[in-house]
Amino acid sequence: MASTYPLFACSLPFSNPRGHRSSLIKPCFFLPSLPPKGFIFTSRRNTARQIGVYAQSKNNKGISTTSSAVALGSSETAVVAEEKLLKANTDEEKIVLPTNESSEKLLRIRHTSAHVMAMAVQKLFPDAKVTIGPWIENGFYYDFDMEPLTDKDLKRIKKEMDRIISRNLPLIREEVSRDEAKKRIMTINEPYKIEILESIKADPITIYHIGNEWWDLCAGPHVDSTGNINKKAVELESVAGAYWRGDENKPMLQRIYGTAWESEDQLKAYLHFKEEAKRRDHRRLGQDLDLFSIQDEAGGGLVFWHPKGAIVRHIIEDSWKRIHIQHGYDLLYTPHVARADLWKISGHLDFYRENMYEQMNIEDELYQLRPMNCPYHILVYKRKLHSYRDFPIRVAELGTVYRYELSGSLHGLFRVRGFTQDDAHIFCLEDQIKDEIRGVLDLTEEILLQFGFNKYEVNLSTRPEKAVGGDDIWEKATAALKDALDDKGWDYQIDEGGGAFYGPKIDLKIEDALGRKWQCSTVQVDFNLPQRFDITYVDSNTEKKRPIMIHRAVLGSLERFFGILIEHYAGDFPVWLSPIQARVLPVTDTQLEYCHEVTKKLKGNGIRAEVCHGERLPKLIRNAEKQKIPLMAVVGPKEVETQTVTVRSRFGGELGTISVDEFISRIKSATEDRKSF
Helix, strand or coil, X not given: CCCCCCCEEEEEEEECCCCCEEEEXXXXXXXXXXXXXXXXXXXXXXXXXXXXXXXXXXXXXXXXXXXEEXXXXXXXXXXXXXXXXXXXXXXXXXXXXXXXXXXXXHHHHHHHHHHHHHHHHHHHCCCCEECCCCXXXXXXEEEEECCCCCHHHHHHHXXXXXXXXXXXXXXXXXXXXXXXXXXXXXXXXXXXXXXXHHHCCCCCEEEEEECCCEEEECCCCCCCEHHHCCHHHEEEEEEEEEEHHHCCCCCEEEEEEEEECCCHHHHHHHHHHHHHHHHCCHHHHXXXXXXXXXXXXXXXXXXEECHHHHHHHHHHHXXXXXXXXXXXXXXXXXXXXXXXXXXXXXXXXXXXXXXXXXXXXXXXXXXXXCCCCHHHHHHXXXXXXXXXXXXXXXXXXEEEEECCCCHHHCECCCECCEEEEXXXXXXXXXXXXXXXXXXXXXXXXXXXXXXXXXXXXXXXXXCCCCCCCCHHHHHHHHHHHHHHHHXXXXXXXXXXXXXXXXXXXXXXEEECCCCCEEEEEEEEEECCHHHHCCCCEECCCCCEXXXXXXXXXXXXXXXXXXXXXXXHHCCCCCCCCCCCCEEXXXXXXXXXXXXXXXXXXXXXXXXXXXXXXXXXXXXXXXXXXXXXXXXXXXXXXXXXXXXXXXXXXXXXXXXXXXXXXXXXXXXXXXXXXXXXX
């Protein structure tokens, strides 16, 4: 089966929305994670918006979909909609897809499936050398040093896997000395295993055998025998290039990705999920709907916002600015470059250099494209002396930053080299931390709810082993974050020791229409930068003290968030967010003059509208549907005579004939209230 997404493995830095990174070897494939409690998808049938769950009918006919109309842009949550669906369809039950964390059985199946696949590969391709084969979020993979593989080869490998599974061969664990392990590896001429053996620190060395025919270095766990794997619940998905150890200077290997589940029904549900994810792929929709592009002539990872995409961005930014001003933030605009010395002070040149572009020499001084906005906001703070009475000070900026990413890690809008962060910093006193964090959580909820995101995974990360700042301030800051979350009533998990070295933090993941979780919002207390930049204030005793600095982002990157929105809505933006809210369609060109009058009136009332003509009406309607225009105003002789329009909704079909003023009023209402037309 061909891959749904381009796959490439490399060594890459993983950055959260604020850019704090950990150097990990990660396969760069982008099928976002499955939710732990099943998943929801949206589809359209009979021109009405539908929402459904993948379900198994009790008569064992396999996977089916159930549906119930839900208004576009409605504030009704996906969870409530799902509950209604399940109540309305009592003869069906939702298939819940387990995860590696929730099911040890699944983890063992996937790990064993990887070994079975490697055994099958070496049976078919005796010269293939094996490297590593771990389980991953949705399945497993194994890397091989061999000639490039094709989809036809994958089918052959899967058939051989089926034969191995059917033989019900036992999985046998053996402990050997390091010398014995090395001796066996040399005997079968597996050079990569020697390097793997050297990286294993614990003794004795464990080996797992499949029967008496194949073995590999492994710590387990595995199922008892290959017969414990349901061969109908295993599928090989794709093959990709992967550098050994993620190092582009080392050999390119063949990485085979597979997926494995406990049952055939689970596999079918997962494949349905993948198809739905493919339908929503923001890269395809971005091209089909003419929203954005990444031009080879300009370079990879640099986004061009087309007029329609730019309109959506403008709406998001305008709303973001309005809400921030209401919440007491001052807006900033700061430069895209600065003297390199600024990044020495901030520590970025020491800890973040590999993710920064090369410096520019300007009149014998070195300048740097900014990878972060934080130092700029500190410079704005430092422009004058502050009193304790000035706090809290809140500043916010939609600041564009530039970060070097390997070409193999670039992925549509999700990983780019230039992007705009919705960045903000709060300077406050110690006893203000809790209230400020709570204010950030309220603001975050207000912004995210506009887009229908009301289901979050929240994590509170505490002090790591190596950290700056004294115990007292860490305890106060962590307690303030906990109290703010408790006041908010949000469930959260504590990640002990998972905080940044400079302070504790709250990370929030939003859940989209498919149940996938996306890291967007973050709130971080920082004891480091105030010290590095020596920022102070004068307290009530006229003594200089150091303020607390809070970093926070709600959307993270505008580019990435836009990509998430495209996939969340499947390109069907609600009326308030749609690039074109209404398209006026004449039955014949004799109504064209009136269509232009209607369009002019719509635009005069701030409604994004356009006229489209030159085709027969059915085709005009089909084209509008294809372009995912939410509303159509059809104009024939009768409408011209009565000065009306016949409204057609992409989701509700024909809605009747109304006056132009009523049409305008209803669009305005839907836009202002973020609701359906």
